[in-house]
Amino acid sequence: MSALAKAEISVNSAEPRQYLTFSLAGEMFAVGTLCVKEIIEYGQLTTVPMMPESIRGVINLRGAVVPVIDLGARFGGKQTEITKRTCIVILEAGEDQQVIGVMVDAVSEVLEIPPSEIEPPPSFGAKIRTDFIQGMGKVDGKFVIILDVGKALSVDEIALLASAANAAGSAG
Numbered sequence: 344m345s346a347l348a349k350a351e352i353s354v355n356s357a358e359p360r361q362y363l364t365f366s367l368a369g370e371m372f373a374v375g376t377l378c379v380k381e382i383i384e385y386g387q388l389t390t391v392p393m394m395p396e397s398i399r400g401v402i403n404l405r406g407a408v409v410p411v412i413d414l415g416a417r418f419g420g421k422q423t424e425i426t427k428r429t430c431i432v433i434l435e436a437g438e439d440q441q442v443i444g445v446m447v448d449a450v451s452e453v454l455e456i457p458p459s460e461i462e463p464p465p466s467f468g469a470k471i472r473t474d475f476i477q478g479m480g481k482v483d484g485k486f487v488i489i490l491d492v493g494k495a496l497s498v499d500e501i502a503l504l505a506s507a508a509n510a511a512g513s514a515g
Contacts, residue, residue: 362454362480364487365432365447367423368415371487372447373454373480378434378492380442382450385429396422402444404433411444412496418475423448436496443496454487456480461489 362373363382388400388411397416401408411431415423423429428449436443464476475495480487 360456360458362456362487362489363432364451364454364482365430366449366451367418367447368420371451371485372414373456373487373489374432374434374492375489376453378436380433380435383431383433383444385425385431385446399446402431404442404444407442409433409442409444411446413446414495415446415448417495418472434492434496436492438493441496445496454480454482456482456487456489462486 361376363376363379364371364373366372383402383404388402390400391398394400395416397413399411399413399416399422401410403409413423415421423446426448430447430450431444432447432450433442433444435441460481461478462481464473464478466473475491477489477491480489
């Protein structure tokens, strides 16, 4: 079955979908549990020179080099402060299922959100780009920002950022 057909089935399904929720800069975000591989505690990060502020470094995950993205910086804010609750959520993003780690302030819980409780992304007002938002889930009278992992963690776009940062570094 094609990826497009699978996507249409999951979007049109009336079944509640499960989401991993986490906090970031005081906001509550969610990602579909199907793209979450694991959650690890923050640590053992190797910084990579001349990377954009949003790429904090890489980790060794059972022999694989996994880039770690600071979602706070990626969304245009400041770098995430590291606390005891800071975690790295390992996700599979994009069509090629690239494994990427994202830094979050704290992981909250796994929630089921029925499609009827998900609104389209707002056209304005969010602190992040609207194309990064898949929808706004209503949970207990509050909104949870459901991220479009493929767009928010676009490997191509991050590679462009990295090459722009490298070009700026070598030009200065």
